[in-house]
Amino acid sequence: MTEQMPDRRIPDQRISDQRLSDRRISNRRISALENVFRALFLLYTGLGACNLTYGKPVITVVMYAAFLLGGAVLLVRLGQWRRYIRMPLLICAVLLLLSYAISCAANRAYITRLSFVYFILWTFYFLILYTQAQDRTADDTLRDFRLFTILFMIWVTALCLISLYMYFIGYASVYRDPNNADYEVASGFFAGRLWGAFQDPNYGSVMCCSTLAMCVYWGYRRRERWLRVLLGLDMAALLYYMALSDSRNGMVCLGVVCAVAVLFLWFGRSKSPAARMAAQCAVIAAVIFAVGLLLPKVIQLANNRLVQDTGAFAAVDRGYDISGSLESFSNRRLDVWRSAVELGLARPLTGVSFTGVVPYALEHLPGTYIVNNDYWIMNTLDSEIFNTFAAQGFPGVIVLAAWAVLALRVFVKNIRRAANGRRAEAALMTAIVCELAVSALFQGVILYQVTPSAVLFWTTFGTLMTVLAQSGGEAAS
Numbered sequence: 001m002t003e004q005m006p007d008r009r010i011p012d013q014r015i016s017d018q019r020l021s022d023r024r025i026s027n028r029r030i031s032a033l034e035n036v037f038r039a040l041f042l043l044y045t046g047l048g049a050c051n052l053t054y055g056k057p058v059i060t061v062v063m064y065a066a067f068l069l070g071g072a073v074l075l076v077r078l079g080q081w082r083r084y085i086r087m088p089l090l091i092c093a094v095l096l097l098l099s100y101a102i103s104c105a106a107n108r109a110y111i112t113r114l115s116f117v118y119f120i121l122w123t124f125y126f127l128i129l130y131t132q133a134q135d136r137t138a139d140d141t142l143r144d145f146r147l148f149t150i151l152f153m154i155w156v157t158a159l160c161l162i163s164l165y166m167y168f169i170g171y172a173s174v175y176r177d178p179n180n181a182d183y184e185v186a187s188g189f190f191a192g193r194l195w196g197a198f199q200d201p202n203y204g205s206v207m208c209c210s211t212l213a214m215c216v217y218w219g220y221r222r223r224e225r226w227l228r229v230l231l232g233l234d235m236a237a238l239l240y241y242m243a244l245s246d247s248r249n250g251m252v253c254l255g256v257v258c259a260v261a262v263l264f265l266w267f268g269r270s271k272s273p274a275a276r277m278a279a280q281c282a283v284i285a286a287v288i289f290a291v292g293l294l295l296p297k298v299i300q301l302a303n304n305r306l307v308q309d310t311g312a313f314a315a316v317d318r319g320y321d322i323s324g325s326l327e328s329f330s331n332r333r334l335d336v337w338r339s340a341v342e343l344g345l346a347r348p349l350t351g352v353s354f355t356g357v358v359p360y361a362l363e364h365l366p367g368t369y370i371v372n373n374d375y376w377i378m379n380t381l382d383s384e385i386f387n388t389f390a391a392q393g394f395p396g397v398i399v400l401a402a403w404a405v406l407a408l409r410v411f412v413k414n415i416r417r418a419a420n421g422r423r424a425e426a427a428l429m430t431a432i433v434c435e436l437a438v439s440a441l442f443q444g445v446i447l448y449q450v451t452p453s454a455v456l457f458w459t460t461f462g463t464l465m466t467v468l469a470q471s472g473g474e475a476a477s
Contacts, residue, residue: 027133036069037128039148042151042152044062050198051195077127084131087131100392102395104119130465145425152210156211167189193244194316209253212254213261215238255289263288332382336369337381339368343360350392352391382443383444411468436453
């Protein structure tokens with residue numbers, strides 16, 4: 001029988017080891033708390049973006065729970081600020097929050113309860129979802145990200161299947177919310193396209209596109225045949241919804257995801273000189289982008305032909321021609337963006353605040369398009385860039401642009417090292433960030449809208465920046 005050797009370490013070393021062990025246990029508990037917050041925050045935004053639960057009391061209950069837990073997480077992080085202070089580009093997040101606060105202070109007449117809600121949401125986006133602990137390993141950070149993707153996939157797939165069921169049974173419903181400026185809430189097949197269970201077909205299509213990328217990732221990561229079959233069926237359902245939603249935003253996003261995925265698959269395997277390889281990249285990206293862009297349209301045309309031949313279900317037809325002028329193709333966006341420019345230039349240093357867009361326009365710019373059209377009074381400007389310019393003026397747009405440029409610099413500098421052994425994860429995160437960033441050019445997605453895509457973007461963006469910085473040994477800027 002072996003006699004156990006006594007612990008001969010000096011007392012100071014034993015105390016240090018015990019403290020290190022306690023710190024690790026504490027950090028794991030904090031990470032678990034943050035995962036619960038992300039799940040709860042996703043549920044809150046998901047319920048709000050689902051027309052079956054839109055306006056229901058359950059959203060308020062989940063909101064309070066998410067906000068209270070988020071506040072607790074922020075307090076814990078404040079006490080452990082050294083773990084987070086080296087987050088890459090954290091200064092951009094702080095400056096954008098500061099720009100928002102200054103805009104609100106300068107436009108006190110237009111501040112509402114919603115102004116404070118958006119500030120809280122931005123705090124969660126930037127300081128919890130984006131900001132990651134820098135003393136954790138990349139594997140630990142990616143493990144939490146994978147868990148989040150599973151939750152996102154389950155939620156979006158459930159809404160997608162409900163939406164397709166609505167289409168097959170011919171369900172349609174619409175009403176206007178008097179508590180939200182007569183906002184039109186539609187479900188099922190409405191106005192010649194499938195809304196389904198999503199509050200907006202564009203949001204639904206973009207979320208389906210993100211989930212498609214996750215399906216490909218998990219099919220690559222896990223080799224079980226039954227799982228790959230389920231993921232393949234899920235992808236077919238997601239693509240079918242995207243086709244029936246007739247969302248051009250979703251089509252562009254799918255093109256971006258396909259292009260990024262193929263470039264990651266091909267990049268680094270070519271032996272061509274740098275200049276020739278860059279040209280090859282451009283050609284391949286353009287071709288694959290076009291394939292992804294057109295795929296939902298091809299499915300839609302095939303579906304309409306089947307409807308025409310059988311008389312079953314309904315054909316996708318939005319009832320207007322987009323083949324004429326650029327104005328018609330933009331579906332009012334150019335007119336809305338002109339209003340955004342007018343509002344931003346009216347107060348270039350502070351903007352008019354996001355909640356002040358409509359009241360300021362009614363008071364000072366009554367002829368501008370968003371409050372003077374034949375549709376409805378528009379309280380969003382169909383682009384996060386124009387939302388930010390109108391709400392926060394040039395300072396907000398400059399910070400946003402600087403954040404994007406600096407993030408691109410970190411990506412280009414470190415992606416080769418970060419992708420070693422993690423090519424699939426790097427491809428997935430890059431595809432999601434690029435997709436949602438492009439989507440934000442044509443719709444409020446990641447800043448001034450409360451959707452699951454916003455939660456996904458900031459979680460993915462923060463995880464990607466963390467993994468890139470750790471691989472390159474960079475400190476926060």
